[in-house]
Amino acid sequence: MPLIHECVVTTLSPVGRPHIAPLGLIEDGPHWIIAPFRPSATLFNLSQTPKATASFTDDARVFAGLVVGHRTFPLTDIENWPAPRLSCALAHAELEVVRVEEDEIRPRFICRVKHTEAHRPFLGMNRARAAVLEAAILATRLGRLPREKIESEIAYLRIAIDKTAGEAEREAWDMVMEKIAEHLSRETA
Ligand SMILES: Cc1cc2nc3c(=O)[nH]c(=O)nc-3n(C[C@H](O)[C@H](O)[C@H](O)COP(=O)(O)O)c2cc1C
Incomplete structure (x- = not known):
């Protein structure tokens, strides 16, 4: 099994509104794969705008909040990249879809990691x-x-x-x- 990075993915609606969802990104050599189940806003957005941002956070309240339906976490714009990151992110990765593997249940968006950036120190596992x-x-x-x-x-x-x-x-x-x-x-x- 490949390594999976649990993070929060920002995608963009057709009118450019950011949507955030917790997702596990699959590491595949130089590529990272976003694999959203059908139906989902993440899947729809990625098929319209093939650019996403992964935010890495150690704040458990973000994952908890998202699964109970809180979607209003502060976001920060990224220079020269359309999808904002979580403001609380320790780091983020800018992901550009280079290929789509269609599937009736769970399509796979193969992404190139365009840029990664750290914002705060990571202070250990818990x-x-x-x-x-x-x-x-x-x-x-x-x-x-x-x-x-x-x-x-x-x-x-x-x-x-x-x-x-x-x-x-x-x-x-x-x-x-x-x-x-x-x-x-x-x-x-
Ligand atoms: C840590 C974590 C990882 C998840 N990973 C995935 C994933 O890889 N694919 C997926 O479809 N849903 C995953 N989920 C569930 C989605 O977050 C959930 O279905 C979400 O609502 C996505 O749908 P949306 O894009 O319509 O918001 C995960 C949830 C959590 C908490």
């Missing part, structure tokens, strides 16, 4: 942030997973939260847990 990321991905797949699987994953991930989370990670965890709890309570109703 288990709680990784746990929030896992829980955020889980929260996008709730309809496809049995209750037992969801509950056992959460129980395991919670260990890292209890042991290593700071305030921001706890806030992010609580946002995702609220969404998952709502789903589970709807299921029992």
Whole structure:
């Protein structure tokens, strides 16, 4: 399996409005691949404007916020590049689509990494942030997973939260847990 970079991708609507979504970009030698499932705004936008920006952040609240539907994170324009980055990004990459591999379920946009730039220092890995990321991905797949699987994953991930989370990670965890709890309570109703 190739390395996957979890990040936030900015694409542009046909009228130039930025759209952000958390996505895992697949590293493939010199290229990075954006693989959005159908249907999605990211997929539509990329087929219209083949330029995107990947923002890399260690703020777990961004991933949590996006999966619970908050889309209003501050963005910063990039010189000579149309898709803005997250203002809080530690680094960003400017991605230009060079080829599209069509697929009925999940097309692949093969991108050239035109430019990368660092903005803030990265201060190390953290288990709680990784746990929030896992829980955020889980929260996008709730309809496809049995209750037992969801509950056992959460129980395991919670260990890292209890042991290593700071305030921001706890806030992010609580946002995702609220969404998952709502789903589970709807299921029992
Ligand atoms: C960390 C993370 C990684 C994700 N990676 C992908 C991905 O590679 N492809 C995808 O279609 N959805 C992925 N998702 C789910 C999308 O973010 C979600 O479907 C989103 O709403 C995209 O749809 P949109 O472009 O219409 O906003 C991921 C979610 C998270 C939290």
